[in-house]
Amino acid sequence: MKxxxxxxxxxxxxxxxxxxxxxxxxxxxxxxxxxxxxxxxSFPAFRENEAVPIPLGDILRFFAxxxxxxxxxxxxxxxxxxxxxxxxxxxxxxxxxxxxxxxxVNLDRVTALDLSLTGTIRMTLAGGxxxxxxSRRYVKKIKEAVGL
Numbered sequence: 001m002k003x004x005x006x007x008x009x010x011x012x013x014x015x016x017x018x019x020x021x022x023x024x025x026x027x028x029x030x031x032x033x034x035x036x037x038x039x040x041x042s043f044p045a046f047r048e049n050e051a052v053p054i055p056l057g058d059i060l061r062f063f064a065x066x067x068x069x070x071x072x073x074x075x076x077x078x079x080x081x082x083x084x085x086x087x088x089x090x091x092x093x094x095x096x097x098x099x100x101x102x103x104x105v106n107l108d109r110v111t112a113l114d115l116s117l118t119g120t121i122r123m124t125l126a127g128g129x130x131x132x133x134x135s136r137r138y139v140k141k142i143k144e145a146v147g148l
Contacts, residue, residue, distance in 0.1 A: 015093070016034050017093065018030065018031055018034075041055070041056055042054055042055050042056065043055075043056055043059060043071070043080075044081075045071050045078035045079065045080055046078060046079045046080070046081070047076070047078050047079065052078060054071065054073060054078065056106075057106075057108065058073045058074070058075070059071050059072070059073055059096075059106050059109070060072045060073060060074065060105070060106055060109045060125045060126060060127075060130055061103055061104060061105045061106060061109075061125060061130060061132055062080060062084065062087050062096075062103065062104040063102055063103045063104075064084055064101075064102040064103070067079070068080070068081075069081075069082060069083060069084055069087070072125075072130055074126060074127040084098075084101075084102070084103075084104060087104055088104060091104070095107040095108045095145075097138075097141065097142060097145050098138060098141075099121075099123070099132055099133075099134040099135070099138050099142060100132075100133065100134060100135040100138060101135065103132055105123060105125070105132050106125075107145060107146060109125050109126040110123045110124070110125060110126075110146075111124050111125065111126055111128075112124040113146070117133075119136045119139065120133055120134055120135065120136060120139065121133070121134040121139055121142060121143075122134075
């Protein structure tokens with residue numbers, strides 16, 4: 001296996017991309033190990049001007065609110081200093097998927113998908129803490145990411 005490391009000062013956190021001729025068990029196992037490693041890293045969020053490191057695996061969703069962007073966990077909601085488009089670029093290729101113009105959801109924390117609504121998907125997030133609705137333009141992208 002050939003391994004390359006490229007340094008890009010424009011990135012805020014490491015990003016791994018696997019290129020393989022086929023989805024072999026070894027490639028899938030390596031990808032899963034990398035995803036688990038990602039879940040142990042933390043993301044800086046803020047509550048009352050205090051920085052709080054939140055493990056990525058604990059984040060349910062990022063969403064736009066009246067004041068800016070927030071992230072929600074089962075333990076509460078925290079302010080985030082990035083914009084949604086910046087978060088979408090940062091988490092490209094991960095299990096964080098844009099589901100509407102105002103929301104990015106962690107697919108690993110989705111416990112149920114309701115496809116009965118015409119043209120949209122209702123997602124129930126872990127712990128019943130939140131519900132997200134995918135807009136029509138993102139439905140195809142979400143179905144591909146989930147494997148439907």
